[in-house]
Amino acid sequence: MANKAYKFRIYPNAEQAVMFAKTFGCVRFIYNKMLGDKITHYNETKDNLNNTPAQYKADFEFLKEIDSLALANAQLNLQTAYNNFFRDKAVGFPKFKSKHKNHNSYTTNCINESVRLENGCLKLPKVGFVKIKQHREIPENYTLKSVTVSKAPSGKYYASILFEYEQVIIPTEIRETIGLDFSMVELFVDSNGDNASYPRYYRRKLDKLKKMSRALSKMKKFSSNWYKQKRKVAILHEKIANQRKDFLHKQSRQTANAYDLVGVEDLNMKAMGQALNFGKSVADNSWGMFRTLLKYKLEDQCKHFVTVDKFFPSSKLCSVCGYRNAELTLSVREWTCPDCGTNHDRDTNAAINIRNEAVRIATA
DSSP, X not given: OEEEEEEEEEEOOHHHHHHHHHHHHHHHHHHHHHHHHHHHHHHHHSSOOOOOGGGGTTTOGGGGGSOHHHHHHHHHHHHHHHHHHHHOGGGOOOOOOOTTOSOEEEEEEOSTTSSEEETTEEEETTTEEEEEEOXXXXXXXXXXEEEEEEEOTTSOEEEEEEEEEOOOOOOOOOOSEEEEEEETTTEEEETTSOBOOOOOHHHHHHHHHHHHHHHHHTSOTTSHHHHHHHHHHHHHXXXXXXXXXXXXXXXXXXXXXXXXEEEEEOOOHHHHHHXXXXXXXXXXXXXXXXXXXXXXXXXXXXXXXXXXXXXXXXXXXXXXXXXBOTTOOTTOOEEEOTTTOOEEEHHHHHHHHHHHHHHHHHHO
């Protein structure tokens, strides 16, 4: 069985928006309450406390007014955070959720068709039928499992609906292959010598964003004008993010349809941005998001997505004869192989080597 999520925009009426706000608040409250009690109990007894949302409903009657599965999922999220901390201390101890957090969400599960799509609406427990903008049809063999309702900082509501379906995996014969080498400016350069020509949406809007953020910083915090300006900034950020996602979706779809195997390097983008002081460019490119989109699109078509180890010397190897240029530095964008005399563009040569290594891994 496989899972797939579809994200749709929803349009609640005034009453439904109030119920969403109440649910967001109760989910945050129960998470913080359970976390606080766990910490207090551990400090007193040095033992873990197994608490559930049900035991708080007698003291806090308002918890009975919302979907009980939303509270149950908050408990599961807290337990997951706890398990992650005790398994790996680097993850960090669970933190309390802030009331002023920009992004609110809750998750509910489908039990006995408590959640369903019907006549252009989404049925949700305690909320009823909410108008939805469904931009694609759901296959008949898909089973609805859960829904995550979220409110973006811009004030828009979304529903991420998770479906389960039976996937038949028939590996595709490898015929057309390509390697992609990350580029700070163009997003990537492929083994054919072409690049993605990424428009750099964040850089284009940076001056406008600075101006709006500067105006926000001069306003009194939590005042009426502060909230209005904050929403304007959030809308601009959302527009940049949507432009970026649209470009990455189209580029990944084009690549997934054209090739049977795609090879990429397994790069640590966060460390690269910090080490090279290119944090804005790395974040704007969203190479990690592009990889994620490309991977699931290829896997849906039973094609091959292969990651090459980050220590593989893709830039330093001659793609013609295999000579390794150990003295090659990051500032050198072109070099000539001393063995075979081939002149290489650094990025194109790296992409070719990534493609060849990915084919080797896939056929090994």
